[in-house]
Amino acid sequence: MRARIIKDFRFEAAQTLPTLPSDHKCTKMHGHSFKVEITVEGEVDPKIGWVYDHAEISRAMKPILDRLDHSYLNEIEGLENPTIEYMAAWLWKKLAPQLPGLAEITIHETPSARCVFRGEF
Numbered sequence: 001m002r003a004r005i006i007k008d009f010r011f012e013a014a015q016t017l018p019t020l021p022s023d024h025k026c027t028k029m030h031g032h033s034f035k036v037e038i039t040v041e042g043e044v045d046p047k048i049g050w051v052y053d054h055a056e057i058s059r060a061m062k063p064i065l066d067r068l069d070h071s072y073l074n075e076i077e078g079l080e081n082p083t084i085e086y087m088a089a090w091l092w093k094k095l096a097p098q099l100p101g102l103a104e105i106t107i108h109e110t111p112s113a114r115c116v117f118r119g120e121f
């Protein structure tokens with residue numbers, strides 16, 4: 001039996017999007033309450049009844065969230081242009097070595113806008 005487990009996280013951060021035309025509103029500093037969904041997929045261990053403890057996802061995310069929360073994203077190495085697309089790819093590179101079966105990362109930037117990334121570089 002295969003299953004997907006999903007864990008949600010939130011952080012607040014400031015950003016500017018420096019590659020946009022200077023009259024675009026997102027070149028001004030502003031902030032978002034980001035929501036991140038991390039999905040892993042795998043075989044359910046029949047002895048225990050789970051793919052693996054979803055606390056593993058929290059453990060992998062902890063140092064990343066400590067860095068991201070209340071940060072100015074553009075100052076973080078690799079996030080100089082912090083679109084949600086690049087943020088998802090950045091997160092993937094950090095999480096994939098730690099989370100077997102990483103299947104999908106979704107980053108919600110506003111209540112109506114999000115990016116879904118499946119590791120397709």
Ligand SMILES: Nc1nc2c(c(=O)[nH]1)N=C([C@H](O)[C@H](O)COP(=O)(O)OP(=O)(O)OP(=O)(O)O)CN2
Binds near residue numbers: 111
């Ligand atoms: N493809 C992307 N488009 C946009 C991104 C992005 O990362 N990838 N980012 C932004 C800005 O971060 C912007 O601050 C988002 O806020 P806003 O435009 O207000 O978003 P809404 O969902 O509220 O959009 P409205 O349709 O204007 O209500 C912009 N685009």
Ligand SMILES: [Zn+2]
Binds near residue numbers: 015026030031032
């Ligand atoms: Zn923004």
